[in-house]
Amino acid sequence: MKNLILLTLFSSACAFFSCSGDTDSTTTSQDNEVDYDIVIDASSDNFTGVTVNIVPCTLSNGTETNCYEIVTTSAPSDHEMGPWCPSHISDDDSAGGIWLDNGTVYDVDGEFVSNLATFYNDNTWLMYDDNGDIYITETEEDCINAANPNVGEAYQNFCVECIPSYINDITQTWTIPITPIALTTTYSFNSAPGATTGPSTRGVALNGIEFSAPAPVSNILAAYTLAPFDDAGGHINVNQGYHYHAATQDIADRHVITQTDGHAELIGYAMDGHGIYARFDENGDEPTDLDECRGHYDDIRGYHYHVDNAGNNNFINCLKGAYVL
Structure with a gap:
C-alpha cells in the first residue's frame, strides 16, 4: 500500500511535490510497514520566507535517495511568539x-x-x-x-x-527523506549522554519551526x-532562533492536520521523515503500544511517532529511521 501524507508546512492550495526515494528493503524492520512518501506544498502565501527543494541525499544507512530541503525563517506564521516573563509578581x-x-x-x-x-x-x-x-x-x-x-x-x-x-535575519535548513526507511536498530540523538550518532534536532513542525532537543x-x-x-x-536564542521544546496543548490552535479516523493530529515530521503526531487521539487516549522511540505502526500512517508529555521537556526519544548525514 502506498499512501501520500501531506506535510502542509504550507497548505494544499496548488501543486504538490511528490517524489519516491529508493529504499533498501533489507534494512526495514516490520513486515507490515506502510510505504509512503511525504508530499510538501510550499505554494501558500500564508507561509512566507519558506523554500522547499528536492535534493539528492545520502541517509545514515547508506541509501542514496531524494530528500526535501526545507528552508524557513525562525518565526512561526500561525501564532504569536511569547509572552515569556511577567513583569510584576502580581501579574496573572x-x-x-x-x-x-x-x-x-x-x-x-x-x-x-x-x-x-x-x-x-x-x-x-x-x-x-x-x-x-x-x-x-x-x-x-x-x-x-x-x-x-x-x-x-x-x-x-x-x-x-x-x-x-x-x-530577524536567521534562517533554518532541514533535509528529510521523502521516503522514510524504518530500520532494525534505532539512532540515539547526539545530545543524549554517551550518544555518538544521530542528529540533535528532533524534527520540524508543520509551520516550519524546529522541534528542538530538550532545553x-x-x-x-x-x-x-x-x-x-x-x-x-517555544522560546528564542539568538543562534537558533525561535524553536519548540515541547508540544503543549496549545498545539491544537496551530497548524496541524486532523486525521479522519479520530487518530491524533499530525503536527510535524522527525528528521528521519516519519510523521510526528500529537499525544492524544480525539477521545483523549494515548497509544499503549509505543516503542522506545515513542513510535508505532498502523495501516494508514505506517510507522510514526507520538509526542511525549510536554512537562518532560521532550518530543520523541530516538529515531527509528535513517536520517540525512
Whole structure:
C-alpha cells in the first residue's frame, strides 16, 4: 500500500511535490510497514520566507535517495511568539509563559516567580525587587550573556527573555527523506549522554519551526535564571532562533492536520521523515503500544511517532529511521 501524507508546512492550495526515494528493503524492520512518501506544498502565501527543494541525499544507512530541503525563517506564521516573563509578581498567567519541570507544565505568572525560593527549596532565589518588579533581561547582549552556561552572578535571578527582534535575519535548513526507511536498530540523538550518532534536532513542525532537543533546564536553574517557554512550548536564542521544546496543548490552535479516523493530529515530521503526531487521539487516549522511540505502526500512517508529555521537556526519544548525514 502506498499512501501520500501531506506535510502542509504550507497548505494544499496548488501543486504538490511528490517524489519516491529508493529504499533498501533489507534494512526495514516490520513486515507490515506502510510505504509512503511525504508530499510538501510550499505554494501558500500564508507561509512566507519558506523554500522547499528536492535534493539528492545520502541517509545514515547508506541509501542514496531524494530528500526535501526545507528552508524557513525562525518565526512561526500561525501564532504569536511569547509572552515569556511577567513583569510584576502580581501579574496573572496571561503575562508570562510556562515552565517545564519534572513532568509538569507550570504557568510562569507573578506568583510562580515570587515563590521560586519555596518551589526549589533554595533561598538564593529572589527574582524581584522591593516593589515586586521582576528582573528581566532587557537587551540582546543581556539575552546572550544570560544564556551562557557559565553566566556570572550579574545575571543571577534574572528572567531570561530573548525577543523576536533579535532574530530577524536567521534562517533554518532541514533535509528529510521523502521516503522514510524504518530500520532494525534505532539512532540515539547526539545530545543524549554517551550518544555518538544521530542528529540533535528532533524534527520540524508543520509551520516550519524546529522541534528542538530538550532545553538544558538543569544548567538554567544552576545559574539561578529562568528561561520560560511561551504557551506554544517555544522560546528564542539568538543562534537558533525561535524553536519548540515541547508540544503543549496549545498545539491544537496551530497548524496541524486532523486525521479522519479520530487518530491524533499530525503536527510535524522527525528528521528521519516519519510523521510526528500529537499525544492524544480525539477521545483523549494515548497509544499503549509505543516503542522506545515513542513510535508505532498502523495501516494508514505506517510507522510514526507520538509526542511525549510536554512537562518532560521532550518530543520523541530516538529515531527509528535513517536520517540525512
